[in-house]
Amino acid sequence: MFAKLHFALLLLIRSKKKHTAIFVIATLLIFILASTLFISSSIQNDLYKTLATQADFTLQRYRAGHLVDAPVEWIDTALEIEGVKAATGRVYGEHYYEPKEQHFLIIGIDFYDTQMHQDMQKLLKNLDIEEFLSRKNMIIGSGVKAFFDKYHYFNSYTFRPPERSKEKLYIYDTLPQESNLFSSDVILMDINEARKILGIDADHVTDIILSVPNESERQKVYEKLIISHFDTRIITKEDIKRHYQNLFNYKGGLFLTLYIVTLITFLLLLYQRYTMVTTKERQEIALLRSLGWKIDAIIWLKVGENGIIALFAYLFGVILAYIYVYFLDAPLLQAIFLGSDNLRTEASFTPYVNISDLLLLFALFVIPFLLAIIIPLWRLSIEEISETLR
Amino acid sequence: MIQLQNINKRYNDITVLKDINLDVKKGELLVIKGVSGSGKSTLLHIIASFMQPSSGAVFVKGENIASLSDYHAAEYRAHTLGYITQNFYLFDALNVTENLLSATLTERHSFAEAEKRITEALKWANIAHKAQQNVATLSGGEKQRVIIARAIINNPDIILCDEPTANLDSKNVENFLEILKTLKAEKKCIIIATHDPIIESAECVDRVLELKEGNFV
Numbered sequence: 001m002f003a004k005l006h007f008a009l010l011l012l013i014r015s016k017k018k019h020t021a022i023f024v025i026a027t028l029l030i031f032i033l034a035s036t037l038f039i040s041s042s043i044q045n046d047l048y049k050t051l052a053t054q055a056d057f058t059l060q061r062y063r064a065g066h067l068v069d070a071p072v073e074w075i076d077t078a079l080e081i082e083g084v085k086a087a088t089g090r091v092y093g094e095h096y097y098e099p100k101e102q103h104f105l106i107i108g109i110d111f112y113d114t115q116m117h118q119d120m121q122k123l124l125k126n127l128d129i130e131e132f133l134s135r136k137n138m139i140i141g142s143g144v145k146a147f148f149d150k151y152h153y154f155n156s157y158t159f160r161p162p163e164r165s166k167e168k169l170y171i172y173d174t175l176p177q178e179s180n181l182f183s184s185d186v187i188l189m190d191i192n193e194a195r196k197i198l199g200i201d202a203d204h205v206t207d208i209i210l211s212v213p214n215e216s217e218r219q220k221v222y223e224k225l226i227i228s229h230f231d232t233r234i235i236t237k238e239d240i241k242r243h244y245q246n247l248f249n250y251k252g253g254l255f256l257t258l259y260i261v262t263l264i265t266f267l268l269l270l271y272q273r274y275t276m277v278t279t280k281e282r283q284e285i286a287l288l289r290s291l292g293w294k295i296d297a298i299i300w301l302k303v304g305e306n307g308i309i310a311l312f313a314y315l316f317g318v319i320l321a322y323i324y325v326y327f328l329d330a331p332l333l334q335a336i337f338l339g340s341d342n343l344r345t346e347a348s349f350t351p352y353v354n355i356s357d358l359l360l361l362f363a364l365f366v367i368p369f370l371l372a373i374i375i376p377l378w379r380l381s382i383e384e385i386s387e388t389l390r
Numbered sequence: 391m392i393q394l395q396n397i398n399k400r401y402n403d404i405t406v407l408k409d410i411n412l413d414v415k416k417g418e419l420l421v422i423k424g425v426s427g428s429g430k431s432t433l434l435h436i437i438a439s440f441m442q443p444s445s446g447a448v449f450v451k452g453e454n455i456a457s458l459s460d461y462h463a464a465e466y467r468a469h470t471l472g473y474i475t476q477n478f479y480l481f482d483a484l485n486v487t488e489n490l491l492s493a494t495l496t497e498r499h500s501f502a503e504a505e506k507r508i509t510e511a512l513k514w515a516n517i518a519h520k521a522q523q524n525v526a527t528l529s530g531g532e533k534q535r536v537i538i539a540r541a542i543i544n545n546p547d548i549i550l551c552d553e554p555t556a557n558l559d560s561k562n563v564e565n566f567l568e569i570l571k572t573l574k575a576e577k578k579c580i581i582i583a584t585h586d587p588i589i590e591s592a593e594c595v596d597r598v599l600e601l602k603e604g605n606f607v
């Protein structure tokens with residue numbers, strides 16, 4: 001057994017050139033699929049972590065099909081509904097940096113609100129709120145940080161509110177890596193600063209988030225919210241989760257379809273290659289049979305030989321994909337998954353490896369790979385020896 | 391040792407061998423001569439179970455090898471047969487020792503045992519000094535020695551040689567004859583298909599048969 005494996009290795013090592021093309025293509029295919037899997041797993045993992053801290057309901061005001069600011073009185077109305085434990089107004093909006101056509105998401109935080117306070121403490125463990133509020137500060141996502149650094153806004157950035165004034169805010173901190181994918185373009189600041197910069201009235205908020213801890217009360221709360229105001233739209237945590245899942249599944253699915261088409265093409269080529277096997281290889285098989293090798297032993301030898309290629313291609317592909325996604329932040333592929341129109345391209349992926357995905361990938365690659373080789377080789381092995389050895 | 395009974399071989403409408411009957415004893419060195427296309431190689435291939443006859447039986451040590459399954463035919467080739475070809479069928483990518491290893495793997499030898507057999511076979515065929523050399527870089531005579539070493543490595547009772555001197559110069563033909571003498575002294579049953587007159591007339595040859603149009607004349 002080991003002697004035959006040793007012989008398979010010898011044949012493999014001494015005939016490197018013959019196998020190089022197959023090894024390179026196989027590695028490339030595994031690399032692409034493993035990269036896709038790593039990116040999807042990382043995004044999903046980040047998404048679930050982020051969603052865990054999201055509010056149960058988000059209340060928005062719509063007028064003529066457009067999102068408009070909601071009056072703060074709505075917060076009190078919401079709090080009157082049984083089951084609603086907390087209701088907080090949020091102020092946020094996009095800031096457009098025209099020279100480079102970049103969008104940032106400004107989020108105003110009411111640091112004196114207990115829930116907000118706790119959420120911020122979760123996000124930034126060492127945040128000293130008093131110190132933060134002692135001057136006009138902001139906390140920025142990693143994408144914003146990279147952008148600011150690139151254009152030399154190392155310590156501060158000046159916003160231009162609609163009333164033509166100037167608001168200079170200092171960079172206090174950068175958001176942590178774990179929340180990266182969903183906070184790369186985020187700028188967090190005091191709610192009053194955000195109102196000024198975004199031009200939102202003091203008695204209005206962008207939307208209202210509600211906490212309904214008892215799951216069984218959520219449907220009832222949802223119905224009451226619908227009838228409380230006729231110009232509202234209610235977004236549940238599940239809606240947000242579904243939206244992101246659909247988005248990433250759609251992109252991942254599209255990519256996987258392309259991969260499967262490529263894999264099938266590769267396997268067909270492989271099958272073709274072994275069907276149209278060269279005279280030399282035909283002679284090798286006939287020679288082994290003439291020496292007394294049994295057909296199953298020859299097939300096992302070839303399985304060993306090609307299994308080593310498949311295994312190494314798999315390992316190389318997965319390692320390269322890990323480096324590409326988690327160390328190099330998956331250039332090109334990142335744009336497919338996250339979009340390339342804004343700062344999200346600056347995002348980096350949090351390492352997350354799903355072992356079952358890797359095992360599935362192994363099974364989906366190695367087994368068809370070996371089958372594509374074994375079938376034509378078996379047909380070749382049962383030919384009469386005298387057909388080849390003349 | 392070998393008994394051929396009414397062997398016929400046809401390829402479509404062409405009859406290559408017609409009612410061949412032959413007995414070869416242990417320790418006998420038989421030469422089958424004939425022009426190209428006379429059926430010499432086909433006869434050897436049938437004895438080696440590389441192909442099956444269209445009809446007839448081939449008894450080796452009392453067993454009809456013409457009706458063996460693939461599995462048992464492989465066992466027969468591994469244990470009983472050594473085959474020397476005119477074309478140097480070797481693994482070109484491997485060295486001499488590794489080529490011989492391919493023949494030892496049909497047995498359940500340990501690495502140490504395989505190594506011992508390889509060393510002995512290389513010494514016997516006088517090619518031990520090239521043990522680590524890639525076979526692609528060897529001369530025709532050296533390649534022939536590697537093939538001979540490989541053929542005898544499992545100590546077979548039968549040695550079949552198909553035009554063994556076709557690609558050798560006169561010096562290497564002489565060397566080959568020396569090897570034949572040694573094999574004969576070891577009581578091997580040897581059948582050589584050739585049209586080389588030097589082999590036919592060699593002292594060690596016991597019998598010469600001529601194959602013409604598919605039958606012995």
